[in-house]
Amino acid sequence: MKALLHRYILQGRTVFLACAIAMFGFMALRVWSITLLGSDEFREIIKYFKDFEKFSPVPFSSLITYTGRVARTFNEPIVLFVILTWTISRGSDSVAGQLSRGTMEMLLGNPVSRAKVYWSQILVTTIGTLLLSTLAWLGMVFSVYNNTVEEIVKPPSISIPYTPLEIPLSTAGPAIIEKPMSDYVDIWNFIPALTVIFAMGFFVAGFATMVSSLDRYRWRAVGIAVGFVIIQQSIRILAISKPEYNYLLNFTFFNPFDPEGLVNVLTEDPEQFWQFWQYRPEGSIRLSNLGCHCLLIGFGLLCYFIGNVVFCKRDLPAPI
Amino acid sequence: MTFVETNQLSKSFGSFSALSECNLEIVEGKIFGLLGPNGAGKSTLIRLLMGFLTPTSGRATINKLDCYYQSLAVRQVTSYLPGDARLDRQYRGRQILRLFTALRPDGCMQKALELAEFLELDIRCKVGSMSTGMRQKLAITIALANDAPLIIMDEPTANLDPTVRQQILGLLKRKRDEGKTILFSSHILDEVETISDTVGFLKHGKLITTVDLTNLRNNHRLTGSIRQPLPAIPESLADQIKLIQESGNQITLEVKGDILQSLEWLKQSDLSDLVIEPARLRSLYEEIHPERTELKK
Numbered sequence: 001m002k003a004l005l006h007r008y009i010l011q012g013r014t015v016f017l018a019c020a021i022a023m024f025g026f027m028a029l030r031v032w033s034i035t036l037l038g039s040d041e042f043r044e045i046i047k048y049f050k051d052f053e054k055f056s057p058v059p060f061s062s063l064i065t066y067t068g069r070v071a072r073t074f075n076e077p078i079v080l081f082v083i084l085t086w087t088i089s090r091g092s093d094s095v096a097g098q099l100s101r102g103t104m105e106m107l108l109g110n111p112v113s114r115a116k117v118y119w120s121q122i123l124v125t126t127i128g129t130l131l132l133s134t135l136a137w138l139g140m141v142f143s144v145y146n147n148t149v150e151e152i153v154k155p156p157s158i159s160i161p162y163t164p165l166e167i168p169l170s171t172a173g174p175a176i177i178e179k180p181m182s183d184y185v186d187i188w189n190f191i192p193a194l195t196v197i198f199a200m201g202f203f204v205a206g207f208a209t210m211v212s213s214l215d216r217y218r219w220r221a222v223g224i225a226v227g228f229v230i231i232q233q234s235i236r237i238l239a240i241s242k243p244e245y246n247y248l249l250n251f252t253f254f255n256p257f258d259p260e261g262l263v264n265v266l267t268e269d270p271e272q273f274w275q276f277w278q279y280r281p282e283g284s285i286r287l288s289n290l291g292c293h294c295l296l297i298g299f300g301l302l303c304y305f306i307g308n309v310v311f312c313k314r315d316l317p318a319p320i
Numbered sequence: 321m322t323f324v325e326t327n328q329l330s331k332s333f334g335s336f337s338a339l340s341e342c343n344l345e346i347v348e349g350k351i352f353g354l355l356g357p358n359g360a361g362k363s364t365l366i367r368l369l370m371g372f373l374t375p376t377s378g379r380a381t382i383n384k385l386d387c388y389y390q391s392l393a394v395r396q397v398t399s400y401l402p403g404d405a406r407l408d409r410q411y412r413g414r415q416i417l418r419l420f421t422a423l424r425p426d427g428c429m430q431k432a433l434e435l436a437e438f439l440e441l442d443i444r445c446k447v448g449s450m451s452t453g454m455r456q457k458l459a460i461t462i463a464l465a466n467d468a469p470l471i472i473m474d475e476p477t478a479n480l481d482p483t484v485r486q487q488i489l490g491l492l493k494r495k496r497d498e499g500k501t502i503l504f505s506s507h508i509l510d511e512v513e514t515i516s517d518t519v520g521f522l523k524h525g526k527l528i529t530t531v532d533l534t535n536l537r538n539n540h541r542l543t544g545s546i547r548q549p550l551p552a553i554p555e556s557l558a559d560q561i562k563l564i565q566e567s568g569n570q571i572t573l574e575v576k577g578d579i580l581q582s583l584e585w586l587k588q589s590d591l592s593d594l595v596i597e598p599a600r601l602r603s604l605y606e607e608i609h610p611e612r613t614e615l616k617k
Contacts, residue, residue: 003422011408102406106459109370109400110423113392316372318363319404 004112004120012090016128019086023079023132027139030073034066035147035181066149066184067267070140074193074259079136083201084229086132090125091208092221094118095311099216102319114312122209122304129201137194141187148178189267192289193259199296200257204229206303213307216317253299256292265289323348323470323501324369329378331364338364340525341378346503346518348469351496353516354505355601357609360522362505363403366474369503370400382470396425399466403474403505405459413443413450413458420462432465439487452479460488464495471495473504477511489515513601521608528608531601539599542573542582544591551588557581564603574599 037045073079095118098104107117155170208225215221232252239248239255249255265273265288272278278288287295324346331339339361346352354362367373369380371391380387382394407416417436421427436443439457447455456479463473471492477485492502493515506512512519513533521528546569553561561582565572571591575582579596586594 003419007408007419010411101408102404103408105372105402106405106407106420106462107423108372109395109398109402109463110420111392111396111425112423313374315374316367318367319402319406 001116001120004117005124008121008124011093012124012128015086015089016131019082019128019132020135023082024135024139024142026076026078026082027073027136028143030076030078031070031140031143031181032147034069034073035149066181067186067189067263068260070144070185071190071193071260071263073140074136074190074197074263079197083129083132083197084204084226086128087125087201087205088208088222088225088229090121090128091205092212092218092225094121094125094209094212095307096212096215096221097218099317100218100320104316105319108316115308118209118213118308118311122205125205125209126202129205130198133194133198133201136197137187137190140190144181144185144187147181149181149184150176151179153177189263190259192262192266192273196257196259196262196292196296199293199300200253203253203296203300203303206300206307210303210307210310213311213314253296256287256295258287258292261286262289262292321348322346324352324380324382324503326365326369326380327378329365329368329380330376331368331373332376337525339368342527344520344527344530346501348501349496349499350517351492351502351504351515353512353519354503354522355507355509355512355519355605356505356522357507359524361525362522363474364525365522366403366472366503366505369472370395370398397468398470398472399463399468401459401463401471401473401476403478405456407447407455407458409448410446412446413441416447416458417443417462417465421465424466424468426467428465428467432461435461435465435491439484453481453484456480457484460491464491469500471500471502471504473502475505475507477506477508485511509601509605519601521604523608529604531604533601536601536604537598538577539603540575540579541597541599541603542575542586542594543597544571544594545569546571546589546591548590551585554585557585561585564607574603 095104098107104117108114153175155168155172155174157166157168159166204225207228208221211224212218212221215224232254235248235252236254239245239252262273265278269278273289275288276291276294277285278291279285322345324344326342326344329339329342329344330337342361342365344365354365356362364373368375369382369387371387371394374388383397385393385397387394411419413436417432418429421429421432433443436458439461441454441457441461443458445454447458450458456476460473460476463471463476473492476492477488480488489511492504496502496515496517504512516533518530518532520530541564550563550571560576560578562574562576563571564574573582
């Protein structure tokens with residue numbers, strides 16, 4: 001097992017390093033970019049996009065806060081791209097990759113069970129996914145502790161009751177002060193974003209591994225996995241575009257993959273955080289922290305187990 | 321004791337029958353050579369023994385262990401070299417040897433290094449920069465750097481130069497002398513004949529015959545020119561002499577056992593330009609694959 005793990009770590013290290021640098025660097029940069037625009041300015045901008053609120057997993061009101069804007073970074077396409085690159089590249093390699101390269105036969109000529117070959121790769125892929133998710137969080141933490149945000153402090157004033165009037169007590173204009181971003185953002189609130197990125201990666205890796213165990217060509221396994229992700233994203237877009245298509249959300253893994261939503265539940269409604277469903281004030285129901293994680297991890301495990309059964313029973317074709 | 325046994329073993333891919341009702345026995349401590357043209361079913365048979373393929377029907381056992389259902393236990397007593405041995409190209413030779421010796425409980429890095437040195441293999445090179453022959457030598461080193469009682473090799477000497485080929489055959493003989501059982505396939509009749517104790521002939525997925533080479537080595541093939549028809553073969557020699565081929569004034573006979581009596585009989589004919597050579601495998605191969613012999617001519 002140790003030798004196998006060592007082999008798969010060596011095989012995946014280049015892709016992992018590239019993904020790790022991209023993930024950490026992007027998150028640090030993206031969170032820094034938030035500091036360029038104060039919350040008040042952002043509030044002004046977002047007014048013009050009110051019609052697009054339905055596409056947002058959280059209400060715009062929560063996006064105006066620094067916490068909401070930082071949470072949004074975990075759902076950026078680059079973050080998705082990095083996680084998908086790692087999980088699909090490793091997942092597709094697990095069986096079809098080794099069969100297409102012809103190295104599987106030489107490996108299984110030794111007293112190593114197919115299950116051991118299969119699960120040792122999954123272990124490496126899973127640890128890599130967890131590390132990448134943690135690096136996304138660490139990139140955010142790095143930026144939060146190394147950046148400041150500007151806050152506009154208005155001069156003291158008195159409000160006259162029953163009137164909209166405010167009388168300033170000083171002739172000085174509003175003051176701009178700089179404060180550490182960490183004063184506004186609690187890094188521990190983003191742990192659900194980290195774990196749900198991991199859970200999504202775990203599911204996609206499971207799907208890619210399952211496809212790989214059914215096939216003998218890696219390029220085809222990659223194609224199927226990428227196609228699946230695109231279809232799933234299209235379903236999500238369609239589902240949120242019109243209320244009558246809302247039911248389609250039940251058929252896409254991008255529904256439980258909701259880092260912003262989970263951070264929002266934790267900060268706004270912590271009592272419902274550890275539940276499967278979240279009951280919203282307007283009467284709607286959506287997946288809560290437990291629900292999102294259970295679905296993604298559960299389906300990921302299901303894919304892995306199906307892949308294991310297929311791989312352990314199938315004929316191994318000779319190298320082409 | 322029989323170490324490898326197949327019983328009515330068959331494998332089909334759709335409507336194509338790659339191996340059909342193969343019954344085979346390989347005795348412990350012997351070298352078994354598997355002969356046959358491309359597509360005869362040699363690799364399919366070997367891959368069934370390794371548990372890579374599910375038999376369509378029949379059963380194969382190694383050391384009384386079922387090759388499919390107890391594949392892991394089978395591979396513990398088997399060392400295997402695939403017909404097209406591919407290794408991770410990004411590793412260096414030494415890394416590959418370390419990996420594969422670590423995968424086997426009986427793997428020995430020291431033995432691997434000694435073999436690599438014997439085969440003049442530069443294990444500092446990356447596999448990707450090795451020549452085809454070097455990669456084959458590396459794969460052979462992996463397959464022989466352990467103490468498995470059965471060695472299965474699918475065309476081990478492909479891509480090797482004649483010197484290394486001889487070295488490999490020497491190594492296999494040495495393994496046999498240590499008590500190991502060896503099953504190997506090849507297209508090259510000479511090398512199969514040189515080291516095998518028993519040979520199996522496969523054709524169109526069927527095991528046509530198995531031959532004990534100790535007996536075969538007593539046979540001779542006589543070729544010569546003749547103008548008059550041959551005299552009738554005397555009854556006492558009927559079991560020994562067999563007319564293999566007659567075309568124009570050329571004849572080819574195969575003689576089993578003592579050749580002197582047959583030569584006495586041939587004196588009665590006007591046979592000239594007589595060439596006597598050990599019969600061995602070629603004659604058998606030509607008998608089994610006459611179409612290929614014709615094609616060659």
